[in-house]
Amino acid sequence: MRILDRFQRKHTEPALKLKMKRELLSKREKQVFELVSNGYLNKEIAYKLKITEHTVKNHVSTIMSKMYVRNRTELAIYYWKEIRNTGQKTKIYELLNSFLRSLFRLQKEGDEDKHD
Numbered sequence: 001m002r003i004l005d006r007f008q009r010k011h012t013e014p015a016l017k018l019k020m021k022r023e024l025l026s027k028r029e030k031q032v033f034e035l036v037s038n039g040y041l042n043k044e045i046a047y048k049l050k051i052t053e054h055t056v057k058n059h060v061s062t063i064m065s066k067m068y069v070r071n072r073t074e075l076a077i078y079y080w081k082e083i084r085n086t087g088q089k090t091k092i093y094e095l096l097n098s099f100l101r102s103l104f105r106l107q108k109e110g111d112e113d114k115h116d
Contacts, residue, residue, distance in 0.1 A: 022082060024066045032059040036072055037079030039101030041109055076102050 025033060028049070035045045042060070046053040060072070069075050076099060 021067050021078075025063060029059050029063050029066075032056060033063050033067075033075065033079060036060060036063070037076040037102070038098050039076075039105050041105050072106060073102060 031049060032045060035048065042053050042056045045056045064075060067075065067078055069078060
């Protein structure tokens with residue numbers, strides 16, 4: 001199966017399914033989900049929510065499992081797709097900025113992990 005076909009099929013779920021998946025998340029997981037989707041690093045999320053980085057990693061893992069995604073980028077796609085489908089307005093540059101911020105932060109986080 002082609003990667004693009006798999007991606008398109010996976011991300012063409014109706015808004016109702018996205019909402020149902022999000023309802024499976026606890027209040028804290030929803031907070032982490034939003035911050036991850038806006039490009040925050042685990043350290044930044046931990047500081048902002050006053051929890052440990054390890055706890056953030058656990059939340060991210062649980063969220064990814066509940067949302068059936070494999071990485072933070074897919075989480076961000078789900079988040080922004082849900083925002084669009086619930087009628088909340090976002091400007092295209094805000095969406096693009098968030099996505100690029102996520103990618104650059106993931107790259108930075110990956111580079112830091114290589115040096116540990």
